[in-house]
Amino acid sequence: MPTGKSSLPAAILFAGALLLSACDEAPKTENSPPPAPKISVAKPVVKKIIETDVFTGRFEAKEDVELRARVAGYLQEIHFKDGELVEAGDLLFTIDQKQFQAELENAQSSVEVAQSRLDLTKEEFERGQKLRTSGTIAASVQDQRRQEFLAAQAELAGATARLRTAQLNLGYTKIYSPVKGRIGRNLISIGNLVQANSTVLASIVSLDPIYFYFDVDERSYLAYSRLGRNGTRPSGRLTPYEVKIQLTDEDEPKHTGNLDFVNNRIDNATGTMRGRAIVTNTDLFLQPGLFGRISIPGSNEYEGVLVPDQAVGTDQNRRIVFVVGEKNVLTPTVIRPGPRIDGYRVVRTGLKGDETIVVNGLARVRPGMTIDPQVQELPPVAAKD
Secondary structure (H helix, E strand, O other): OHHHHHHHHHHHHHHHHHHHHHHHHHHHHHHOOOOOOEEEEEOOEEEEEOOEEEEEEEEEEOOEEEEEOOOOEEEEEEOOOOOOEEOOOOEEEEEOOHHHHHHHHHHHHHHHHHHHHHHHHHHHHHHHHHHHHHOOOOHHHHHHHHHHHHHHHHHHHHHHHHHHHHHHHHHOOEEEOOOOEEEOOOOOOOOOEEOOOOOEEEEEEOOOOEEEEEEEEHHHHHHHHHHHHHOOOOOOOOOOOEEEEEEOOOOOOOEEEEEEEEOOOOOOOOOEEEEEEEEOOOOOOOOOOOEEEEEEEOOOOEEEEEEOHHHOEEEOOEEEEEEEOHHHEEEEEEEEEEEEEOOEEEEEEOOOOOOOEEOOOHHHOOOOOEOEEEEEOOOOOOOOO
16 A cells, blocks of 8 residues: 555656646747748740730621612612622623613614715725726815715714624623622612612622731831831731731631731821731631731740749739749749730740749749749640630
8 A cells, every 4th residue: 555655646746747848848839930831833934936916807808899780771680699609700680671782783773874885985986086097087076985985984983883882781781790709688679770880789798818907006016117127027018927817706816817918007097007917718707897806926936935824923013923042932023024825925024934933822922932842844835724
């Protein structure tokens, strides 16, 4: 029994010692620094690129024709269905021909009469020439025969011209398609009077190839002009740059064309320069009036530095990225961003391309912060969202 009593105080002393030791260690745990946060970092993508600028515009038909008759008359036939594709030379309308056929026959008769009179006056003139050498007829008589012969020639020429006019007018009663394309609805019904050179019968727009018109702001135009003058980017007037066009329901440009026209003056009202691209449209998918966004080359090819958009932060009116320095300490670096290429943002100034930057989690970092870098490798082309 004495042995049990002596062990109880010893146990109490041991428990107290452990409690005091725990109390001494608790403050040390509270004052220890937290571990550095794990942040995704990577080196920028460095590769050959061509900067592009994006402008808005619309598709327009290369040929847009309003059909009008060249003679007046009543519409007799319509030879097409509204909205169908037509070929150049297809017959589209017929105007009543009876009046023009009668005028043609009358003109043919006039030619025959004039030809007969010319033959008679020619014979008389030639006979008079022979008689005049022998002195059988007076000079005045021969002069009169000569005048009648010349008048008959002129009369035949006039009758022939009227015949050609009648032939043309009869031909104008049939109206053919001047271009290949899609015709709209007929704007006048059979039996209505068609006025010459006035009444619009229908319209036709060509579809392949098709134009895309767009406007370039004055600042961009001046930049292109200076690059052209310096020889770093040839003028669009001289070089048919390849362009890409994106429709409103597309995630990326899918239609390719070539720049083929730049206007000769800045528009005073809008302060823009009008440009045009020509686009192949073999499947006739693109239609006049469609809205689109055109990407045109804004530079020659050069080695560019590209970073993800999520790596770019904002500091008031500046754009910054966080560069990982010695001992994994972050330093903000001001950059001048450019356009997006291959899913990345072009960095025009501020980075050389050999730095390591934060590519994700900007909301968790601040200048001077120490991080635990999680190194990644960015692919040459960013994955689509």
